[in-house]
Amino acid sequence: MTTVIKHGTIVTADLTYKADVKIDGGRIVEIGPDLSGDTVLDATGCYVMPGGIDPHVHLEMPFMGTYSADDFESGTRAALAGGTTMVVDFCLPDPGQSLLDALKRWDNKATRANCDYSFHMAVTWWGEQVFDEMKTVVQDKGINTFKHFMAYKGALMVNDDEMFASFSRCAELGALPLVHAENGDVVAAMQQKLMDAGNNGPEAHAYSRPASVEGEATNRAIIIADMAGAPLYVVHTSCEQAHEAIRRARSNGMRVYGEPLIQHLTLDESEYFDKDWDHSARRVMSPPFRSKTHQDSLWAGLASGSLQVVATDHCAFTTDQKRTGVGDFRKIPNGTGGLEDRMPMLWTQGVATGRITMNEFVAVTSTNIAKILNVYPRKGAILVGADADIVVWDPSKEKTIAASTQQSAIDYNVFEGKQVKGLPRYTLTRGKVAIDDGAVKTEEGHGQFVSREPHPAVSKALSTWKEVTAPRRVERSGIPASGV
Numbered sequence: 001m002t003t004v005i006k007h008g009t010i011v012t013a014d015l016t017y018k019a020d021v022k023i024d025g026g027r028i029v030e031i032g033p034d035l036s037g038d039t040v041l042d043a044t045g046c047y048v049m050p051g052g053i054d055p056h057v058h059l060e061m062p063f064m065g066t067y068s069a070d071d072f073e074s075g076t077r078a079a080l081a082g083g084t085t086m087v088v089d090f091c092l093p094d095p096g097q098s099l100l101d102a103l104k105r106w107d108n109k110a111t112r113a114n115c116d117y118s119f120h121m122a123v124t125w126w127g128e129q130v131f132d133e134m135k136t137v138v139q140d141k142g143i144n145t146f147k148h149f150m151a152y153k154g155a156l157m158v159n160d161d162e163m164f165a166s167f168s169r170c171a172e173l174g175a176l177p178l179v180h181a182e183n184g185d186v187v188a189a190m191q192q193k194l195m196d197a198g199n200n201g202p203e204a205h206a207y208s209r210p211a212s213v214e215g216e217a218t219n220r221a222i223i224i225a226d227m228a229g230a231p232l233y234v235v236h237t238s239c240e241q242a243h244e245a246i247r248r249a250r251s252n253g254m255r256v257y258g259e260p261l262i263q264h265l266t267l268d269e270s271e272y273f274d275k276d277w278d279h280s281a282r283r284v285m286s287p288p289f290r291s292k293t294h295q296d297s298l299w300a301g302l303a304s305g306s307l308q309v310v311a312t313d314h315c316a317f318t319t320d321q322k323r324t325g326v327g328d329f330r331k332i333p334n335g336t337g338g339l340e341d342r343m344p345m346l347w348t349q350g351v352a353t354g355r356i357t358m359n360e361f362v363a364v365t366s367t368n369i370a371k372i373l374n375v376y377p378r379k380g381a382i383l384v385g386a387d388a389d390i391v392v393w394d395p396s397k398e399k400t401i402a403a404s405t406q407q408s409a410i411d412y413n414v415f416e417g418k419q420v421k422g423l424p425r426y427t428l429t430r431g432k433v434a435i436d437d438g439a440v441k442t443e444e445g446h447g448q449f450v451s452r453e454p455h456p457a458v459s460k461a462l463s464t465w466k467e468v469t470a471p472r473r474v475e476r477s478g479i480p481a482s483g484v
């Protein structure tokens with residue numbers, strides 16, 4: 001049984017052209033004019049793009065005394081409704097727990113996925129067992145990324161010596177380290193100070209995590225990665241200080257990547273102030289929403305290429321779950337949703353406003369991360385042989401975002417009331433039509449694990465590179481300068 005997407009305009013990260021796309025056995029088998037097949041999907045007036053990849057989601061994750069409310073079923077259904085066809089979730093071993101035991105739990109949860117998925121492995125503690133198991137994770141389990149939390153002191157946080165050891169191990173294995181970059185020691189101290197002064201409401205969450213704590217940690221992680229000879233991926237880059245550190249590292253020749261979230265691009269810190277408790281608490285996430293100046297920096301990074309990926313950090317909690325933190329903002333489960341809204345919001349506020357082009361939209365929602373994760377061109381491409389993970393995007397289709405019509409399991413939406421123009425007409429996951437002009441036709445368990453090979457290239461430590469290749473500074477006279 002073949003399917004043909006007809007009369008559309010193909011938009012990839014670097015090309016825009018008119019052609020039909022033929023699909024067989026879950027893959028793209030032909031691209032060209034006037035194709036025919038058993039089933040025809042009409043893409044008149046639409047853009048045919050690689051399905052979105054969200055590299056940062058937390059589905060049914062044990063966190064802060066509870067579990068995030070969207071599981072692999074509702075989470076991937078929300079993803080598909082918004083044009084996203086692959087998600088990458090974080091496998092989180094408890095401190096002291098075997099990475100491989102944790103992975104079994106994640107494998108089990110993910111059997112319900114409606115679209116393809118992969119995992120990042122978190123390094124939440126350090127020891128010989130972790131060192132050994134990292135090799136199995138990369139070589140036998142198809143995971144080439146390791147996440148490190150520089151915040152959540154006393155729970156998930158790792159210290160600099162542990163990061164250096166783990167980054168070095170990543171470099172040996174051809175794996176990419178990821179960081180949640182916030183200075184956890186400073187955050188904990190500021191939280192205590194705010195509580196002692198009687199500031200226990202959700203706005204204090206934002207006060208306790210200013211941009212400086214993110215800028216400092218981003219810089220530190222970059223320098224540690226440099227010394228370890230590893231590339232680095234900075235998740236949820238939300239401020240100019242962090243962006244500036246990433247720009248500088250890249251211009252110095254390091255492979256450092258930055259990932260703004262759709263929430264940070266489109267929602268600002270005013271969401272926390274002069275609002276009722278529930279409104280603010282529902283928007284408590286780390287890092288918190290920032291000022292418009294930081295938002296402008298993130299948009300500029302997407303346009304110039306110094307930031308490469310737009311994700312969600314989808315980690316949804318119900319209002320009841322958020323209310324555990326009444327009287328102590330430190331207990332409000334951190335996280336917001338966004339899986340269904342990432343692509344429509346980015347299109348509406350990015351492409352339709354002229355801040356990014358259609359091709360840049362494809363790059364930052366799909367192709368760039370497919371390359372970084374080493375799954376391109378199986379994912380992130382409209383090419384013969386690629387998986388038929390495709391979104392047929394209708395730029396004239398409109399809606400008002402509302403919790404009452406969303407796929408996510410929670411009772412609110414942080415984008416409630418936002419008007420979007422640009423939505424999927426069809427979303428296909430490996431050739432299967434999961435979203436059909438608004439109708440949800442997902443199939444629980446259709447999603448498959450996407451195995452990712454080690455990276456062929458790792459960063460050469462800049463510090464080492466300088467020592468090895470920098471010529472000794474010699475004065476014109478031929479006498480070596482002092483202090484070289």
Ligand code: DUC
Pocket residue numbers: 058180284285286287313315334335336
């Ligand atoms: N930040 C959040 O807001 N939620 C999940 C984890 C994180 O780092």
Ligand code: ZN
Pocket residue numbers: 180235236286287
């Ligand atoms: Zn994080």
Ligand code: ZN
Pocket residue numbers: 056057058313315
């Ligand atoms: Zn996260």
Ligand code: ZN
Pocket residue numbers: 432443445446
């Ligand atoms: Zn199926």
